Amino acid sequence: MTTYLITFAAGAMDHVPDDELPAVADAAHAVAREAIAAGVYVLAGGLVHAPASVVTPDGAVTEGTPPGAVSGITVVDVTTREDALAWAAKVAAACRCAQEVRELGSDPELDAMLRGASAG
Numbered sequence: 001m002t003t004y005l006i007t008f009a010a011g012a013m014d015h016v017p018d019d020e021l022p023a024v025a026d027a028a029h030a031v032a033r034e035a036i037a038a039g040v041y042v043l044a045g046g047l048v049h050a051p052a053s054v055v056t057p058d059g060a061v062t063e064g065t066p067p068g069a070v071s072g073i074t075v076v077d078v079t080t081r082e083d084a085l086a087w088a089a090k091v092a093a094a095c096r097c098a099q100e101v102r103e104l105g106s107d108p109e110l111d112a113m114l115r116g117a118s119a120g
Contacts, residue, residue: 003042003104004084006074010049012097013071027094035076035087042075075104 016024028044035041049071052064072095076087081103088099 001077001079002081002084003075003077003106004081004087005102005104006076006084006088006091007070007100007102008072008091008095008097009100010047010068010071013095016096024095028091031087031090031094032074034090035074040076040078040083040087042077044072044074046072074099 013024032041032044035044047070049066051066054062054064056062072091074087074091076084078084078087081101084101084103088101092099
């Protein structure tokens with residue numbers, strides 16, 4: 001299985017009237033329920049429009065910028081890129097905006113650690 005990040009840009013849903021947002025939420029939840037039932041759901045949500053906390057290597061924390069590039073995210077773990085694109089199409093229809101799809105890189109050593117932790 002391969003994990004994919006599906007995102008839409010900040011402001012991508014600005015064209016949706018406020019009174020239609022509950023219908024969009026219902027549609028998005030329906031896609032999430034379908035992904036959960038299919039066993040591919042990892043997470044979904046939206047970035048809160050607030051400044052990021054920036055943590056430096058020495059542990060100092062400063063205030064960063066609000067999210068400007070990405071607003072909504074969905075992560076699926078699927079067999080093929082075509083599967084990821086099919087889920088992105090469902091999210092796009094539900095959220096009424098285009099979605100970007102990116103494969104997330106994996107670290108075999110971290111994957112082995114996770115398998116070991118879940119087996120223990």
